[in-house]
Amino acid sequence: MKNEPFVIERTFNASPETIWKALTDNDEMKKWYFNIASFKPEVGFEFSFEGGSKEKTYVHLCIVKEAVPNKKLSYTWRYKDYPGISLVTFELVPEGKKTKLKLTHEGLESFPQNTPDFARESFEKGWTYIIGKSLSEYLDSVPV
Numbered sequence: 001m002k003n004e005p006f007v008i009e010r011t012f013n014a015s016p017e018t019i020w021k022a023l024t025d026n027d028e029m030k031k032w033y034f035n036i037a038s039f040k041p042e043v044g045f046e047f048s049f050e051g052g053s054k055e056k057t058y059v060h061l062c063i064v065k066e067a068v069p070n071k072k073l074s075y076t077w078r079y080k081d082y083p084g085i086s087l088v089t090f091e092l093v094p095e096g097k098k099t100k101l102k103l104t105h106e107g108l109e110s111f112p113q114n115t116p117d118f119a120r121e122s123f124e125k126g127w128t129y130i131i132g133k134s135l136s137e138y139l140d141s142v143p144v
Helices: 016-024 026-032 120-141
Strands: 006-012 046-052 057-068 072-079 086-095 098-106
Touching: 006 120, 016 026, 016 072, 016 086, 016 098, 016 120, 026 120, 057 086, 098 120
Parallel strands: none
Antiparallel strands: 006 098, 046 057, 057 072, 072 086, 086 098
8 A cells, every 4th residue: 555656636627728738837837836947848858846844845856758738747756865756647637617637646655754754644735735725726716
């Protein structure tokens, strides 16, 4: 069970195109996700950003692995100066006038397990906030 990926699914009252823009347009990403200097939904594109807990900030290093417009985005996720690498995947599935977003974060067990910020519970809490609150509120504010 420990090596199971973290998965969160939410259905939003938005089109796949609207959610794709939120996931891939750097100006839009800054409104709900992280402050990323530059982002392109292109395989091989490398990007980084800072994030973490109140106690410590980490540099996240990422490389886009898959980008299928309005359907799927995945990228590696690792931390500068720490072992381990994981994969974050966003999948978009139209459901009538709504869209189901499925986020999968696999490879969490590869991070140092003696660091509380890298514990599965920390990722669960973070993604639940980011997808369930931050992205949800952002999408509610976007004109349909």
